[in-house]
Amino acid sequence: MNAFPPLKNDLILRAATGQPTERAPVWIMRQAGRYLPEFRKEREEHDFFTICRTPELATRVTLQPINRYDGLLDAAIIFSDILVVPQALGMVVEMLPGKGPNFPEPLVLPEDLMKLKEVVDVYEELGYVFDAITMTRKALEGRVPLFGFIGAPWTLMAYMIEGGGSTSLSKAKTWLFKYPADSHKLLQKITDVAVDFLVGQIKAGAQIVQVFESWGGELSPHDFNTFSLPYLKQIAQRVKKQLLQDGLSLVPMTIFAKGSWYAIESLSESGYDTISLDWTVDPAYAKSITKGRVTLQGNMDPSMLNGGDDAIRATVRQMLTAFGTNQRYIVNLGHGILPTIDPEATRVFLETVHSVGLELNKNGYKVEESICKNNAG
Numbered sequence: 001m002n003a004f005p006p007l008k009n010d011l012i013l014r015a016a017t018g019q020p021t022e023r024a025p026v027w028i029m030r031q032a033g034r035y036l037p038e039f040r041k042e043r044e045e046h047d048f049f050t051i052c053r054t055p056e057l058a059t060r061v062t063l064q065p066i067n068r069y070d071g072l073l074d075a076a077i078i079f080s081d082i083l084v085v086p087q088a089l090g091m092v093v094e095m096l097p098g099k100g101p102n103f104p105e106p107l108v109l110p111e112d113l114m115k116l117k118e119v120v121d122v123y124e125e126l127g128y129v130f131d132a133i134t135m136t137r138k139a140l141e142g143r144v145p146l147f148g149f150i151g152a153p154w155t156l157m158a159y160m161i162e163g164g165g166s167t168s169l170s171k172a173k174t175w176l177f178k179y180p181a182d183s184h185k186l187l188q189k190i191t192d193v194a195v196d197f198l199v200g201q202i203k204a205g206a207q208i209v210q211v212f213e214s215w216g217g218e219l220s221p222h223d224f225n226t227f228s229l230p231y232l233k234q235i236a237q238r239v240k241k242q243l244l245q246d247g248l249s250l251v252p253m254t255i256f257a258k259g260s261w262y263a264i265e266s267l268s269e270s271g272y273d274t275i276s277l278d279w280t281v282d283p284a285y286a287k288s289i290t291k292g293r294v295t296l297q298g299n300m301d302p303s304m305l306n307g308g309d310d311a312i313r314a315t316v317r318q319m320l321t322a323f324g325t326n327q328r329y330i331v332n333l334g335h336g337i338l339p340t341i342d343p344e345a346t347r348v349f350l351e352t353v354h355s356v357g358l359e360l361n362k363n364g365y366k367v368e369e370s371i372c373k374n375n376a377g
């Protein structure tokens, strides 16, 4: 095993495992991204996937927001992309500037499944992610914990069939409804790689992980239960089982199923420690459903960061008051930060999370700890 520097800030790990925190911890989805001039500069020199595949570059970019907002972020997330898994399965994926991901040869018909690799050795295909994680973990010097992540099977299937972003996902949904058996075959194949990939990331040094089901909300509740949830559960169960079998400690697992507000109850029982919420979910609603069984993460509308300092401060206070600041809550946006955001607005957001979180705790504000006990049945 790797020897890593001791961790100096474990707020996120405590919040994710239900232990009290002196303030609500905070990180931001896509915190290393195009809103940062230092990232855009890196991108002028290097192609997107070159950064992902070069541990020195991935480490440097992962640390950009940690260094810029020194002491304000409570976690780092490894710089990579969910689409490295389709690449490992043998597909070509390119990142087109201003357009996003593009698959020149997406899956069209079920027979295209034959084109995917039969067996994927993640150490061979994705070892560069593991190397980047180990290098980043050392470079962090214990300042904050490091997130690993994967895309969830349905979201990756959707990209592999649509060939890029899409508004209706009509091609991917045609597969679900016309070729359900082949769809399950593909979802299972992605799940198998996802499990090995997450376990490998944790072995390499990831201290907490997040699964991104970014297209969850495009499915009806019934279809979510058929095509998404079983695989999300499988990932949580198999990752934990594998870690225990290998004599390793478990790490907290987060599920972000964007748009799947209807699944909060079932996700509370799916093996994840934290549920990440988008901004369409009312904190009181989420708390009334989850009843302290899981940690909640989120959920400010990323566009609020364009609303000016006063609006940011007011919204953060409202959000912290609604979620509670000392237990089972991690502050984040409801989706990735937008490229148009001013990094100084992001600083106001982070500073307010710190100051208001501490203030609310000092004033004796306590999330109703009794909630879990009272509503347990």
Ligand SMILES: Cc1c2[nH]c(c1CCC(=O)O)Cc1[nH]c(c(CCC(=O)O)c1C)Cc1[nH]c(c(CCC(=O)O)c1C)Cc1[nH]c(c(C)c1CCC(=O)O)C2
Pocket: 028, 029, 030, 031, 032, 033, 034, 043, 048, 077, 078, 079, 080, 081, 082, 083, 095, 096, 097, 098, 099, 100, 101, 149, 165, 212, 214, 336
């Ligand atoms: C769907 C998805 C993808 N990638 C990811 C998701 C799930 C989260 C979500 O729902 O947004 C996850 C992701 N992508 C990236 C990270 C890195 C870590 C971090 O959060 O800082 C993470 C966790 C870097 C990235 N991934 C991408 C960028 C910007 C591209 C660039 O630098 O040219 C970054 C920093 C590109 C990307 N990658 C993807 C898309 C759709 C795009 C283009 C759209 C966009 O530009 O926002 C696929």
